[in-house]
Amino acid sequence: MYRENLSEFVNKYRFAHVPLARGDQKQILQACRFALWHQHSDELQSILMACGMGESEIIERKAFYLEFASMIGHLIILVPGLANYFMIDYIAEDMIDGGDPELAQAGFRLQKIISAAKNKEKKVRGKVVMPAMPELSAAQIDAYKKNPAAFIVDFFESNWEYDSDRSYGLAVVAELLALDPEDRDHTGKILMDALGRFPDRDEFFHYFTTTTARILYENDYKYWAALAIDVFSPLCGNRQSEVGQPTSPAARLDDQPQLPAELELAAIADVWKAEGADAAAKKAMERVKLTPGDAFAFGLLGHLYLVNFDIPRALACLSRAYWLEPDSAMVVFYLGQAFHAGYFEKQVDLCLARLHTLPEYQKEPDQYQLGVELFIKCDTPETHATLDGRPAGRCPLQMRGIRAGHHRIVWQLPGGRQHPYSVTLEDATVAKFRFHPDPGSVSHEISRSGSVTIFDNGSARLLSDVVAAYLVDDLASLPQPSVEDCLKRIE
Numbered sequence: 314m315y316r317e318n319l320s321e322f323v324n325k326y327r328f329a330h331v332p333l334a335r336g337d338q339k340q341i342l343q344a345c346r347f348a349l350w351h352q353h354s355d356e357l358q359s360i361l362m363a364c365g366m367g368e369s370e371i372i373e374r375k376a377f378y379l380e381f382a383s384m385i386g387h388l389i390i391l392v393p394g395l396a397n398y399f400m401i402d403y404i405a406e407d408m409i410d411g412g413d414p415e416l417a418q419a420g421f422r423l424q425k426i427i428s429a430a431k432n433k434e435k436k437v438r439g440k441v442v443m444p445a446m447p448e449l450s451a452a453q454i455d456a457y458k459k460n461p462a463a464f465i466v467d468f469f470e471s472n473w474e475y476d477s478d479r480s481y482g483l484a485v486v487a488e489l490l491a492l493d494p495e496d497r498d499h500t501g502k503i504l505m506d507a508l509g510r511f512p513d514r515d516e517f518f519h520y521f522t523t524t525t526a527r528i529l530y531e532n533d534y535k536y537w538a539a540l541a542i543d544v545f546s547p548l549c550g551n552r553q554s555e556v557g558q559p560t561s562p563a564a565r566l567d568d569q570p571q572l573p574a575e576l577e578l579a580a581i582a583d584v585w586k587a588e589g590a591d592a593a594a595k596k597a598m599e600r601v602k603l604t605p606g607d608a609f610a611f612g613l614l615g616h617l618y619l620v621n622f623d624i625p626r627a628l629a630c631l632s633r634a635y636w637l638e639p640d641s642a643m644v645v646f647y648l649g650q651a652f653h654a655g656y657f658e659k660q661v662d663l664c665l666a667r668l669h670t671l672p673e674y675q676k677e678p679d680q681y682q683l684g685v686e687l688f689i690k691c692d693t694p695e696t697h698a699t700l701d702g703r704p705a706g707r708c709p710l711q712m713r714g715i716r717a718g719h720h721r722i723v724w725q726l727p728g729g730r731q732h733p734y735s736v737t738l739e740d741a742t743v744a745k746f747r748f749h750p751d752p753g754s755v756s757h758e759i760s761r762s763g764s765v766t767i768f769d770n771g772s773a774r775l776l777s778d779v780v781a782a783y784l785v786d787d788l789a790s791l792p793q794p795s796v797e798d799c800l801k802r803i804e
Contacts, residue, residue: 315344316495319356326363331374338377342384343493349388349395350492350500361400368411371404375416378408382419383466384491386426387484391507396430418471425475439474441532446540457544462490464544468537469525479528482508486521515550522549523560531606531637533796558789559639576600578613590620598800601630605796608638614799616647619654624765624776626802627651628783629794636793642673646681648788653683653741654713655776656763661741663788684714685738688745689722696748697725716740724748769802 315322322344331338341360348357364381371378382405389395405427408420429437449457457464465487473479489504501514511517522545529538546556574580576599585593597614604610615630631648638644649664661683668674674681689698689710696708701721705712708724717740724732734755738744745758765776777784782792 315340315347316493319344319348319353323356323359323363327359330363330366331370331377333374335376338374338380341377342380343491345384345388346488346491347493347496349392350496350503358398358400361398361404365400365404366407368407371407371416372411372413375413378404378416379419382408382423383470383487386423386470387488389426389430390481390484391488391504393430393433396427402427422470422475426480429475429477437475437477439476439479441479441528441534442472442474443468443529443532443534443537444472446536449540454540454543458547461544461548462487464541482521482524486518513550514548515552518545518548518550519552519556522546522556523558526556527560527637530793533605535793535795538793559636559791570603572600572603576603578609581613585617590617593617594621601796601799606637608634608641608644611637611799612641612644612647615651619647619651622654623802624651624655624767625780626799627654628780629792630799632783632791633794633796633799635788635791639667639788640671642668642671642681645671646674646683649683649741653686655765655780656743656761657777657784658762659786660784661761663785665741667788682717683741685717685740686743687712687715687738688743689724690745690747691724691726692747692749692751693726695727699723699725722746726750 314325322340326332326341331341341364345357345360348354348360366374385395385401389401395401402424405420405423408416408423411417429435465483469483470480470487473483485504485507489501492500492504505511505514505517508517509520511520522542525545526538526542529535529541542556546553549556575584576596578600581593581596581600584596594614594617597610597617600610601607601614611630611634615627615634618624618627618630628648628651631644631651634641634644635648645664645667649661649668652660652664665683668681687700687710689700689705689708689712691698691708698705698708698710699722700712700715715738717738720736720738722734722736724734726732730750732748732750732753732755734746734748736744736746736757739759741761743760743763745760747756748754749756766773767776767779768774785791
């Protein structure tokens with residue numbers, strides 16, 4: 314009725330106010346949206362006046378006023394001038410004063426939005442806070458898939474602190490989903506354009522879904538991130554299959570908390586140089602707890618684990634870093650080093666292929682060599698060796714991180730005999746050279762795979778079994794570790 318004759322619709326409720334029938338209540342909410350987007354300001358003011366009721370009447374119509382507060386909050390975020398319309402602030406006050414906890418909470422949220430709209434020059438920053446994961450049945454999840462706007466209202470808006478940017482994005486999506494079918498093309502495009510330029514709805518909802526999942530994941534809510542993808546991915550149409558992949562939206566630097574100087578990444582690196590990897594790792598652990606969305610903090614911690622050959626935790630940290638910054642050559646490089654240390658050839662190749670696509674690598678490929686693991690051995694005990702003229706130690710020798718290219722090995726036998734040998738090493742390989750003094754020959758083996766046995770609490774296990782979840786066929790399928798996963802030892 315409101316679409317055919319809005320004035321008649323307004324007159325119907327001018328004195329009757331909000332009826333108890335849910336169907337009529339839904340009509341009032343949609344009429345508010347219609348009046349705003351079609352610029353019927355007088356009629357919108359009249360509808361808002363009709364929604365002004367006493368505290369007991371508001372409680373009697375609780376479901377309506379919860380939806381009303383949510384909708385009006387969205388509309389004020391999108392059109393701040395709406396905060397100056399008469400009656401809205403009074404309704405918020407009456408929702409608070411009535412004594413119902415849910416209505417009061419919704420009223421307080423609405424008041425905060427009104428205040429922010431009246432001071433729109435001031436940016437408001439809020440934290441992303443989520444409750445423990447509820448036990449949702451398959452039917453409940455299916456219901457949210459059919460009504461994703463309800464998921465936004467029930468879980469994000471009721472828990473996230475108000476934030477000028479994030480709340481705006483949520484308001485855009487919630488109101489886009491609430492539009493009448495007749496308004497989806499014209500008004501829908503206006504709403505989508507508020508967040509950027511998108512060729513179609515599939516692209517828009519892909520952006521929203523992946524960005525929302527990333528926000529949750531970087532705040533250490535990985536299970537909520539997975540649920541958000543499950544609920545919102547049907548909106549993505551032809552791009553639905555892509556939403557489970559890592560994304561790199563622009564980071565919001567002011568989301569980072571104030572850090573003590575000793576937990577800055579440069580300070581942790583200084584501790585590493587002065588006191589060793591163990592001391593630096595302790596600092597890095599403190600750091601990642603404070604900045605769960607900082608890929609480079611996890612990259613540093615993962616690298617420190619790798620120095621101590623703690624490959625399971627290194628892979629956890631570097632996988633989290635990859636989910637946060639998949640376009641960072643440094644993150645992919647460190648991830649490749651961790652796989653290389655475990656002799657996981659297939660995953661090394663995945664990292665190398667990804668590296669080759671990244672601009673940072675293309676500018677300076679020599680800076681991203683994974684290195685060669687070099688073994689130098691001899692049949693004669695007490696033999697020493699030099700590498701490129703520098704003493705390497707007594708055989709057998711194992712050296713990691715040797716740069717690819719031409720090198721010269723010299724075996725120095727106990728009696729003074731020397732045997733020089735020139736080699737060309739290929740990056741990301743394991744190279745083994747053994748000198749046999751009697752025939753005066755060198756045998757060699759170049760490989761890229763192998764097996765590692767690790768010992769924990771007196772038991773021996775294959776590394777490949779311990780980190781099986783990380784041995785993927787596609788980097789987009791890497792696990793999404795939580796902060797706790799990155800700190801605890803993998804059992």
